Amino acid sequence: MSRLTSGVPLHILALLAVLLVLLVAAPALLGGYGLSVLILVLYFTYVGQAWNIMMGFAGQLSLGHALYAGLGGYAAAGLYFHYGVGPWAGVVVAIAAAIVAGGIVGYLGFRFSLAGVYFALLTIAFAEFTRIGFDNWEWAGGSGGLFLKVERNVFDVFDLRGGPVLFYYVILILAVGCFVLCRALLESRLGRYWLAIREDAEAAQAVGVPVLRCKMLAVTISAALTAVAGVWNAFYYNNLFPETAFGMSRSIEITLAPIIGGLGTLFGPFVGAVVLTGMGEIFTDISDRLHIAGIKQIFYGVALLVIVMYRPAGIWPWLARRLGIGERRP
Amino acid sequence: MSGARLEISNLGKNFRGLRAVHDVSFAVPAGTIHALIGPNGAGKTTIFNMIAGVFAPSAGAVAIDGRKISGLRPDQICDAGVGRTFQIVRPFKGLSVLENVTVGALHRHPRLPDAQAKAEAILHGLGLHDRRHQLAESLTLPDRKRLEVARALATEPKLLLLDEVMAGLRPTEIDVMVAFLRELNAQSGITILLIEHVMRAVMALAAQVVVVSYGEKIAEGTPSEISRNQAVLDVYLGEEEVA
Numbered sequence: 001m002s003r004l005t006s007g008v009p010l011h012i013l014a015l016l017a018v019l020l021v022l023l024v025a026a027p028a029l030l031g032g033y034g035l036s037v038l039i040l041v042l043y044f045t046y047v048g049q050a051w052n053i054m055m056g057f058a059g060q061l062s063l064g065h066a067l068y069a070g071l072g073g074y075a076a077a078g079l080y081f082h083y084g085v086g087p088w089a090g091v092v093v094a095i096a097a098a099i100v101a102g103g104i105v106g107y108l109g110f111r112f113s114l115a116g117v118y119f120a121l122l123t124i125a126f127a128e129f130t131r132i133g134f135d136n137w138e139w140a141g142g143s144g145g146l147f148l149k150v151e152r153n154v155f156d157v158f159d160l161r162g163g164p165v166l167f168y169y170v171i172l173i174l175a176v177g178c179f180v181l182c183r184a185l186l187e188s189r190l191g192r193y194w195l196a197i198r199e200d201a202e203a204a205q206a207v208g209v210p211v212l213r214c215k216m217l218a219v220t221i222s223a224a225l226t227a228v229a230g231v232w233n234a235f236y237y238n239n240l241f242p243e244t245a246f247g248m249s250r251s252i253e254i255t256l257a258p259i260i261g262g263l264g265t266l267f268g269p270f271v272g273a274v275v276l277t278g279m280g281e282i283f284t285d286i287s288d289r290l291h292i293a294g295i296k297q298i299f300y301g302v303a304l305l306v307i308v309m310y311r312p313a314g315i316w317p318w319l320a321r322r323l324g325i326g327e328r329r330p
Numbered sequence: 331m332s333g334a335r336l337e338i339s340n341l342g343k344n345f346r347g348l349r350a351v352h353d354v355s356f357a358v359p360a361g362t363i364h365a366l367i368g369p370n371g372a373g374k375t376t377i378f379n380m381i382a383g384v385f386a387p388s389a390g391a392v393a394i395d396g397r398k399i400s401g402l403r404p405d406q407i408c409d410a411g412v413g414r415t416f417q418i419v420r421p422f423k424g425l426s427v428l429e430n431v432t433v434g435a436l437h438r439h440p441r442l443p444d445a446q447a448k449a450e451a452i453l454h455g456l457g458l459h460d461r462r463h464q465l466a467e468s469l470t471l472p473d474r475k476r477l478e479v480a481r482a483l484a485t486e487p488k489l490l491l492l493d494e495v496m497a498g499l500r501p502t503e504i505d506v507m508v509a510f511l512r513e514l515n516a517q518s519g520i521t522i523l524l525i526e527h528v529m530r531a532v533m534a535l536a537a538q539v540v541v542v543s544y545g546e547k548i549a550e551g552t553p554s555e556i557s558r559n560q561a562v563l564d565v566y567l568g569e570e571e572v573a
Contacts, residue, residue, distance in 0.1 A: 208409055
């Protein structure tokens, strides 16, 4: 614990504690709409953080992370739907499936030195042909989808059945846990090796970094964490379709919060998720008033463009400097 | 820390029919400093890359203290006790100077605080300690050269391969680097093999000089012997005044 907080100024720790208290108290403070927005923010924080391990820390671009979220969601939802196996057992299978998938994608890419966009293409290809496979897999409901019974009025932690408050606390614990895990990783040998690989893999290997092993750990850890988000997602929305679970837009959506917030930073995914979700809600509201179909997407696209043009390193590094906090991009 | 003996026997490398290195053999006894010189394109860096494991030799072998290391991966060769610098410097640009050296130190000191302490000590020795919190990309070229040496030393090698670390340094800076390396060698007994064009440094440091030209060894001897060797003068030193 002391290692985790060492070097962090006291007033920052205090701010983090206040933020945590506010988040814990949020269901009592917010209405149903506010809570549903905050749930989205935390979901994108969590899965963005998971993706950030690969891209922000180890410098490996994955544009197919929907693969791991989708496999996780289908594994846990399928086990629950067919055999009544609860999601806490299902999540173990989900994680195992994602680790195997991540291991295959990673080994093919890293062993044969596919770099940059070529590796990204490989990740897209795997997500796409998994999508096509699930379209034709009866057990998983095929292209017609897999549906769980909606039970919003219970509060069943063991089967993860219940209303928004239950899902809020689960995703809050996941997001905080992932944040702490990422901090611990960055302050470890593995984390520093990832940063070295991101900067220059050949130079890293010359000073003893086992590059292939470290990259494999990045992809499997990232995939495992993403699979947990997939399980949560499946039980929160109660439905799964190959088109959405493995689709390109799901993969892109996972990458946006850390890119907008600040790649490779711990707080970037959260800041990015707040900005993106907030923007999404505001633009939905505006376009509802304007009665112009599709105007929301245009607003959203323009806003993203402006942010990426003026803050290419993300909002958080800039914001942190202005606030005098200065989480450096490690 | 102590030095290791490097032995290179009948080393060869072909790149798609291009013979870059052919039948090169020499040894560097533990604790000594040797230099590898030769005209541009003679194959010096190729020999370094084979020692460091960037690619496997087409023929022959490299051994450290009698243990064959050719064929191993670069990180395994680092583990065997070989540290190297890159001719074209390759700092981790987005990381601070301290973090650059810490990555090297983590190899033998898995706990981050230990590695950082080790890195700080090395940065003191190389006069980079004041700049430890700067990003590596903000360093001047001479400082980047020093950073290369610091990062390699952080892995606590028994054999240090230095690829033109003097290039781009001013004469006074060369003297400082020469003094540092001589002191390092005297204190720790580390074996050093350097590729160098700066004759001032070669003469001051090397006990023995190996000369390669067109991928083959053409001479080996003390600096003063080499400076009188006719074959060497013909291919290489003819254009340069030797002290």
